[in-house]
Amino acid sequence: MVKKKKPQIITYLVIAVLMFVFVYPFWQTIVLSFSDKIYANAPGFKFWPKEFCLDAYKAIFADNSIFIGYANTIWRTVVGTALTVSVTYLAAFAMRHRGIPGWSLINFLIVFTMFFGGGMVPTYLNIKELGLLNTRWVLVLPGVAGAWNFIIMRNFLSSIDKEMEEAAYIDGANTFQIMLRVILPLSKAVIAVIALWAVVGHWNAWFDSMVYANGKNLLVLQTVVRRLIDTGDELTASGNAATMADITPETVRAATVMVATIPILMGYPFVQKYLVQGTMVGAVKG
Numbered sequence: 001m002v003k004k005k006k007p008q009i010i011t012y013l014v015i016a017v018l019m020f021v022f023v024y025p026f027w028q029t030i031v032l033s034f035s036d037k038i039y040a041n042a043p044g045f046k047f048w049p050k051e052f053c054l055d056a057y058k059a060i061f062a063d064n065s066i067f068i069g070y071a072n073t074i075w076r077t078v079v080g081t082a083l084t085v086s087v088t089y090l091a092a093f094a095m096r097h098r099g100i101p102g103w104s105l106i107n108f109l110i111v112f113t114m115f116f117g118g119g120m121v122p123t124y125l126n127i128k129e130l131g132l133l134n135t136r137w138v139l140v141l142p143g144v145a146g147a148w149n150f151i152i153m154r155n156f157l158s159s160i161d162k163e164m165e166e167a168a169y170i171d172g173a174n175t176f177q178i179m180l181r182v183i184l185p186l187s188k189a190v191i192a193v194i195a196l197w198a199v200v201g202h203w204n205a206w207f208d209s210m211v212y213a214n215g216k217n218l219l220v221l222q223t224v225v226r227r228l229i230d231t232g233d234e235l236t237a238s239g240n241a242a243t244m245a246d247i248t249p250e251t252v253r254a255a256t257v258m259v260a261t262i263p264i265l266m267g268y269p270f271v272q273k274y275l276v277q278g279t280m281v282g283a284v285k286g
Helices: 009-033 037-041 055-061 065-095 103-112 120-129 147-158 162-170 175-204 207-212 221-231 249-265 268-284
Strands: none
Touching (some): 055 065, 065 147, 065 175, 065 221, 120 207
8 A cells, every 4th residue: 555645734834934934025015115105104914005006116216316326237237247257257267277377376366365355445545546436437347356256167167078178179279269169158057147146246236336436426226225225214305295195214115125126136037047057066066
């Protein structure tokens, strides 16, 4: 006789509780962003808006700073990600060849930066001397080269058989052709992972904007979000009486978080199939 499987009620209950713990805060934010003032201020759990209200979103987009933040964030995300992936790939491709002169020293200097940094004041002075303060480039150039991204990329490229590169040399290909036509197509998984990390990092960054580029025309989206969350009343104070009747700082904050979060969440499904593969291979090989 085939033994019946014991019901895994406890397992399902634990999973259900964990799902509620992780998912509900995000869902409540969505509900609050579409709620009116009375329902948002009411105590208790909120699973669905009592009446759909878009006044919080209207108040957000009535402020020009949200559009400036979006423009600067999109620019830094696109440019910063492209530069990060390009520089990381070029460095990793060179360092996959352990026979190059000074390989050990170069590798040590790169890894060294993971554990030791110059500090905020020296970094600020260095950026000032380079003429990057209050420019868009200060949002992308200081973080282009990352040691962790380099290690992941280098380990992944090192796992690719050297025979493929040797065969390409025999067929008459030069180093640049091998890098672009042989190794690059095989590195889509790890490139997708590095690109995803760079996109998320740039999209969520706000501290560098606050310190190095604090001009109104250089505000990034997360700086705008942070100001709204910190002050609470920044947008609501600028609304007219009709709008103020239906919004509260909680609804404005929730709507602001949704405006900042939804675009980045939409990109995950496109790179999900590469994420685990690129991370695991890049982490354990080499």
